[in-house]
Amino acid sequence: MESPSAITSLFSRLEEVLGKGRVLSDPTELAAYCQNYQGTKKGSCQLVARPSSTEQVAAVLSICHDRHIAVTPRGGNTGLVGGTVPNGGIVLDTTRLNRIREMDLLNATMTVEAGVILADVQSAARQAGVFFPLSLGAEGSCRIGGNLATNAGGTAVLRYGNIRQLTLGLEVVLPDGQIWNGLRSLHKDNTGYDLKNLFIGSEGTLGVITAAVLKLFPMPVDWVTGLVAFTSIDTALSFFVTLRGYAGDALSAFELMDGESLALASHHGLHLVAPFDRQHPCYALVELSGYLGSQDVQSLLMKPLESGLEDGSLIDAVVANSLQQAKNLWALREGIVAGLAAEGLRFSYDISIPISSISKFIPRAASRIASVSSHIRTISFGHVGDGNVHFVLLPAVDLAAEIFLSYKEKCDDCIFRTSHDFGGSFSAEHGVGTDKRDAMSRYKPSLEIALMRQIKNSLDPLGIMNPGKVLPDEA
Ligand code: FAD
Ligand code: ZN
Numbered sequence: 001m002e003s004p005s006a007i008t009s010l011f012s013r014l015e016e017v018l019g020k021g022r023v024l025s026d027p028t029e030l031a032a033y034c035q036n037y038q039g040t041k042k043g044s045c046q047l048v049a050r051p052s053s054t055e056q057v058a059a060v061l062s063i064c065h066d067r068h069i070a071v072t073p074r075g076g077n078t079g080l081v082g083g084t085v086p087n088g089g090i091v092l093d094t095t096r097l098n099r100i101r102e103m104d105l106l107n108a109t110m111t112v113e114a115g116v117i118l119a120d121v122q123s124a125a126r127q128a129g130v131f132f133p134l135s136l137g138a139e140g141s142c143r144i145g146g147n148l149a150t151n152a153g154g155t156a157v158l159r160y161g162n163i164r165q166l167t168l169g170l171e172v173v174l175p176d177g178q179i180w181n182g183l184r185s186l187h188k189d190n191t192g193y194d195l196k197n198l199f200i201g202s203e204g205t206l207g208v209i210t211a212a213v214l215k216l217f218p219m220p221v222d223w224v225t226g227l228v229a230f231t232s233i234d235t236a237l238s239f240f241v242t243l244r245g246y247a248g249d250a251l252s253a254f255e256l257m258d259g260e261s262l263a264l265a266s267h268h269g270l271h272l273v274a275p276f277d278r279q280h281p282c283y284a285l286v287e288l289s290g291y292l293g294s295q296d297v298q299s300l301l302m303k304p305l306e307s308g309l310e311d312g313s314l315i316d317a318v319v320a321n322s323l324q325q326a327k328n329l330w331a332l333r334e335g336i337v338a339g340l341a342a343e344g345l346r347f348s349y350d351i352s353i354p355i356s357s358i359s360k361f362i363p364r365a366a367s368r369i370a371s372v373s374s375h376i377r378t379i380s381f382g383h384v385g386d387g388n389v390h391f392v393l394l395p396a397v398d399l400a401a402e403i404f405l406s407y408k409e410k411c412d413d414c415i416f417r418t419s420h421d422f423g424g425s426f427s428a429e430h431g432v433g434t435d436k437r438d439a440m441s442r443y444k445p446s447l448e449i450a451l452m453r454q455i456k457n458s459l460d461p462l463g464i465m466n467p468g469k470v471l472p473d474e475a
Contacts, residue, residue: 002069002088007046010067010090014049017059022096024048033091037078038341041434043085045072052096054171054179054210060092061208062177070467071175073204075115075146078138080348081433083150083203087468094145097210103128108216109168109185114145114209121214130216133160133252137337145209151201153429155333158385159252159289160217162429163200169213170196175206175460185213198455203431204466206459220252220289224297225326226305226319229280233258233359235313236284239304240355240385243286247300253287254385255333256358261381261392265335268342274332275318284384285333287326336381340392345401347408349391349415353424358384361422365391368414372407375399388428391415416443432470441472 002010007025014023024030025047034043051057064071070089077084084091097115104110105128112121118139125132134147136154146152148170153162160166169184182196199206230236233256240254259279266274288297301319308314320326340346353361366378375396382390393411395404416426416439426439440449453471456463 002046006067010063010069011047013063014047014060014090017063018049018051018056022050022052024050030091033074033093034086036082036085037080041082041085043072043087045086045089045091048091048093050093050096052098054097054173057092057094057097057173057208057210058177058179060090060177061173061175064090064464065176065462068462068464070464071208072466073145073149073208075143075149076117076138076141077146078142079146079150079203079433080350080430081427081435083431083433083466083469085434089464089467092208094143094208094210097145100124101211104185105130105216107185109213110216111169111183111185111211111213112144113211114148115143118142118144118147125216126219128216129219131219132166132214132216134163134166137334144212144214148200148209148212149203150431151429153383153386153388155253155255155383157383157388158254159249164197166215167196167200167212168215170199170209171211172199172207172209175462175465179210180207183211183213201431203433203470205456205470206465208465218291221292222290222294222297223287223326224289224301224319225285225287225329226301226317227275227329227332228284228286228305228308228317229276229315230282230284230313231280231315233282233362236282237355237359237384238313239284239308242304242308243301244385246304247288247297250288250290250294250297250300251286251385252289253285253383255285255382256384256389257283257285257333257336257381258362258379259283260377260379261336261339262332264339264343264379265332268339269331269335275329276316280315285329333381336379340379340394343394345395345404347393347411349393349426350388350428350430351391351415351419351424351426352386352388352428353419353422355384355387357422357424358387358389361389361418361424362391364421365415365418368418369393369411372410372414373399373403376404376407376411383429386428387424412439434469437470437472440470 049060072086073092074084094115097113099113102111133156170182172180290297377394379392
């Protein structure tokens with residue numbers, strides 16, 4: 001904790017470079033910056049700095065570096081692993097870095113600042129007649145800098161990759177205030193180590209991302225969305241393989257949902273009704289998209305659907321006949337997250353495993369959880385085309401909250417161990433933050449942690465960037 005006079009002096013210095021009203025010190029205002037999205041984790045900070053240019057970010061970091069003050073970068077605060085919850089020092093709010101600097105249609109790139117909301121990036125691309133594919137439930141409030149810092153994935157990874165694959169260049173302010181201008185828009189550049197990929201996914205621990213060059217794609221003009229019901233995860237995965245082989249690149253989403261997760265979405269979302277007369281064990285929301293002149297995506301979906309229904313490998317299927325119907329199907333998928341939030345207490349996991357192991361992972365993880373307590377419900381859904389399963393545990397009605405909470409460590413162990421058994425990762429897309437630091441020490445090879453620590457120490461020897469995140473404490 002800094003002394004009151006040190007905080008006053010820091011406040012004046014930051015206000016000098018940022019201008020009046022751009023440094024917050026009022027405790028009520030600070031409180032909003034000291035908690036995670038769900039309001040379940042609270043930290044502390046002494047000031048909030050709100051720069052509006054890369055030079056201002058550089059000035060803030062240089063001042064904090066000179067005074068050894070911790071800096072927690074923050075975008076839309078929708079991250080799910082506690083990465084924005086400050087451990088003292090200042091919060092650096094990036095939301096005023098909100099300009100789209102350039103749209104280059106010939107090069108198929110756009111250069112945007114870190115604080116631009118993802119939905120605004122998508123709509124700027126759309127207005128220019130092109131497509132930016134990153135899409136996720138929080139797109140109305142998360143910011144590109146946060147997406148980059150967490151290497152966000154979402155529902156279009158199957159076709160377009162996560163944001164790492166969508167980024168050609170970065171601008172980053174280093175912990176000592178130097179500006180690294182890596183805003184290259186080259187599609188090929190083999191000139192040594194790929195520094196941008198070091199910062200993507202670094203969760204604010206190596207510097208502040210201030211801008212990025214993003215890739216653009218032709219606007220799909222033809223879409224088809226369907227919801228398919230299966231008897232088991234195995235049959236859903238077989239259908240995935242058939243559809244991928246048949247539709248190739250046109251397959252842009254394959255979202256798996258177990259029966260429980262869809263029931264939860266319908267139960268909590270008044271307007272959400274599953275379009276089948278009864279609950280099935282497993283569903284996939286599939287989407288195909290095509291460009292001008294590409295093959296008719298409707299028929300690309302219909303042929304495997306019809307043969308699956310004929311040979312009995314699919315139980316049922318609906319295909320949206322209008323944009324509204326397609327939106328309704330996606331609302332069911334997105335309603336799962338809202339349904340889980342409405343249920344309250346839960347443990348959520350975001351694991352990835354080879355797609356070929358998903359049908360073994362889910363029952364093995366569920367049976368290990370059952371051995372912890374038979375009063376825990378398991379729900380699984382996710383971006384299965386990428387091997388990414390969101391596995392969620394909920395207490396049964398007869399399980400008291402405090403008893404459920406007391407199982408947390410055992411449950412973490414069951415899920416992470418099972419994922420590890422199949423060569424998986426304990427974090428597919430949400431990152432490590434504070435939540436998964438223990439898992440880092442247990443499941444990340446010690447050599448990889450040692451290398452990460454060396455990188456951290458060489459870029460941020462004072463340890464001011466987002467302290468207490470990602471890397472486990474040294475033994
Ligand atoms: P924040 O929460 O503000 O920050 C996240 C981390 O990045 C923190 O560690 C922060 O310190 C750091 N950071 C932020 N900005 C910068 C910067 N400019 N420079 C350096 N570090 C920075 N994620 C997925 O991958 N796929 C999904 O499908 C998905 N769905 C979601 C659905 C919902 C409803 C919600 C709430 C979240 C979802 N997420 C998903 C989580 C995801 O990580 C975030 O939504 C998003 O990528 C974070 O962006 P943000 O601007 O909110 O970042
Ligand atoms: Zn997800």
